[in-house]
Amino acid sequence: GGSDAAKRRAGEHAADTVSDGDVVGLGTGSTAAHAIRALGRAVDAGLDVRGVATSYAARDLAREVGVPLTDLAAVERIDVAIDGADQVSDDLALIKGGGAAHAREKVVDAAADRFVVVADPSKETATLDRPVPVEVLPDARATVRRAVRDHGGTPTLRTAERKDGPVVTDNGNLVLDCAFGPITAPESLATDLATVPGVVAHGLFVGLADAVHVGHADGVRVRTT
Numbered sequence: 001g002g003s004d005a006a007k008r009r010a011g012e013h014a015a016d017t018v019s020d021g022d023v024v025g026l027g028t029g030s031t032a033a034h035a036i037r038a039l040g041r042a043v044d045a046g047l048d049v050r051g052v053a054t055s056y057a058a059r060d061l062a063r064e065v066g067v068p069l070t071d072l073a074a075v076e077r078i079d080v081a082i083d084g085a086d087q088v089s090d091d092l093a094l095i096k097g098g099g100a101a102h103a104r105e106k107v108v109d110a111a112a113d114r115f116v117v118v119a120d121p122s123k124e125t126a127t128l129d130r131p132v133p134v135e136v137l138p139d140a141r142a143t144v145r146r147a148v149r150d151h152g153g154t155p156t157l158r159t160a161e162r163k164d165g166p167v168v169t170d171n172g173n174l175v176l177d178c179a180f181g182p183i184t185a186p187e188s189l190a191t192d193l194a195t196v197p198g199v200v201a202h203g204l205f206v207g208l209a210d211a212v213h214v215g216h217a218d219g220v221r222v223r224t225t
């Protein structure tokens with residue numbers, strides 16, 4: 001991915017928009033991690049926030065840097081969610097799931113009053129065209145694979161780096177990375193994928209992001225729909 005300085009600028013800029021007393025959705029990935037670290041420093045300086053983590057990784061980092069944690073069932077609302085993305089299109093449709101955390105990310109990001117994406121310029125594209133991560137029930141992987149092919153996709157079971165066999169998500173499921181080429185109608189593909197039996201979550205986030213903070217060498221550009 002892009003430069004860490006750009007990711008850090010984006011993450012810190014988004015963390016700056018958090019207000020005292022906010023409940024904050026804590027996203028997953030290296031860019032959202034910068035926002036979590038910035039929130040840890042803000043808590044040290046007296047900011048009162050509670051975080052709702054989207055993964056073991058986000059939870060462990062929040063604990064490490066001192067962001068108090070709560071969970072979705074314990075709060076009335078999420079004021080703002082800050083999360084990364086693998087791709088951001090011109091109209092702020094996203095592909096997420098590079099970290100295989102997109103099932104919980106989507107729950108938290110969609111529940112938030114304000115969903116802020118943090119990214120470096122390498123994530124920006126006119127049209128989404130990366131593979132779409134699809135979290136599937138393990139026993140459904142063959143039937144989902146066939147359904148993805150029927151929708152013109154090429155599914156690949158995501159294998160782990162330091163574990164033999166497939167990646168297993170925080171929810172105990174598997175991930176198919178589904179290549180569709182340029183996705184000109186993300187909304188309809190999202191609906192197609194969501195209705196396949198055995199699909200737990202897919203990585204198309206359409207109409208959810210309220211803003212994206214893009215870090216650059218000399219600052220942050222905020223894009224809204």
Ligand code: DER
Pocket residue numbers: 001027028029030031032083084085086095096097098099100101102105
């Ligand atoms: O898994 C996700 O959706 C993450 O947000 C991730 O894909 C973005 O990761 P990065 O900020 O490390 O590029």
